[in-house]
Amino acid sequence: MCSAGIKAGITGLALGLTLLVGATQATAREQSSALPRASAGARPVGTARPILAWTEFCKSYATECAVDTNEPARITLTPAVWSLVTSVNRRVNDRIQARTDQEHWGVPDRWDLAEDGVGDCEDYQLLKRRLLAEAGLPRRAMRMTVVIDEKGEGHAVLTLITDRGDFALDNKTSTVMAWHETGYTYIKRESQDAVAWVSLGGATSPMVTANR
Numbered sequence: 492m493c494s495a496g497i498k499a500g501i502t503g504l505a506l507g508l509t510l511l512v513g514a515t516q517a518t519a520r521e522q523s524s525a526l527p528r529a530s531a532g533a534r535p536v537g538t539a540r541p542i543l544a545w546t547e548f549c550k551s552y553a554t555e556c557a558v559d560t561n562e563p564a565r566i567t568l569t570p571a572v573w574s575l576v577t578s579v580n581r582r583v584n585d586r587i588q589a590r591t592d593q594e595h596w597g598v599p600d601r602w603d604l605a606e607d608g609v610g611d612c613e614d615y616q617l618l619k620r621r622l623l624a625e626a627g628l629p630r631r632a633m634r635m636t637v638v639i640d641e642k643g644e645g646h647a648v649l650t651l652i653t654d655r656g657d658f659a660l661d662n663k664t665s666t667v668m669a670w671h672e673t674g675y676t677y678i679k680r681e682s683q684d685a686v687a688w689v690s691l692g693g694a695t696s697p698m699v700t701a702n703r
Contacts, residue, residue: 526573530656530669535689539679542637542688544592544613548602549686555604555617556686562629564683566653575626576651576658581665583619589662615662616649636680638673639693648673650680 549556566572588609592601595609604621605614616635624630632652636659640646649660650670657670670677678693 525570526568527655527658527667527669529654530671532652532657533650533670533677533680533691535680535682536692537690539688539690542600542602544600544602545635545681545688548617552604555621556681558631558682558684558686560631560684562631564629564631564652566628566632566651568653568655572628575628576623576660577665577667579619579622579626580660580667583615583622584662584665587615587618587662612662613647616647616660619649619660631683634681634683636691637678638675639678640675646675648675652683 545556586608587605589611590609591611592598595601595611602613602617603610605618610618613635620630620633620635623633628651634650634652636648636650638646638648640663646663651658651660651667658667659670659673659675660667661673676693677691679688679690681687682689
């Protein structure tokens with residue numbers, strides 16, 4: 492189950508992000524020691540079947556799923572970029588009201604951008620990616636990822652593939668952690684090379700990403 496937050500729409504977040512980008516650029520020098528320790532990234536081990544709700548999402552939001560192979564495959568983490576990432580993660584977590592798809596839409600799993608200020612785990616992450624892409628980060632290096640969480644349930648995080656390793660943006664915490672520090676079992680994520688998914692070696696793939 493996704494953690495609760497405060498309801499808000501994309502418009503307010505986008506306006507706040509404009510101010511945030513300026514703030515992170517102004518304070519980058521002071522935050523030079525805040526970069527995370529470098530570590531190894533997760534390695535895809537083959538192809539994987541897409542989540543059905545993702546397939547439906549891509550029909551409505553094709554640009555959110557498109558892969559531009561001319562974009563960098565990794566994000567270069569500078570103090571300003573790291574501050575932007577952590578701030579967007581925290582702001583979206585705080586401003587979206589958590590609700591399961593069954594409660595919200597009457598269906599087990601539906602992916603969208605929380606445009607009404609309500610969503611579950613994948614909706615938080617999709618919104619974070621949109622805001623970070625609008626701020627200039629390469630979408631190709633930000634991949635939706637399916638995991639098994641601490642309750643043994645399907646869950647979605649946003650993986651940032653960087654020059655210092657892979658990091659997970661999660662609605663359950665405002666701390667951006669290295670993927671291997673989350674305690675999750677990583678199942679699969681969007682491919683960086685095509686509109687497809689790759690396996691991360693997890694043995695069990697959930698049907699949906701927001702079970703209670």
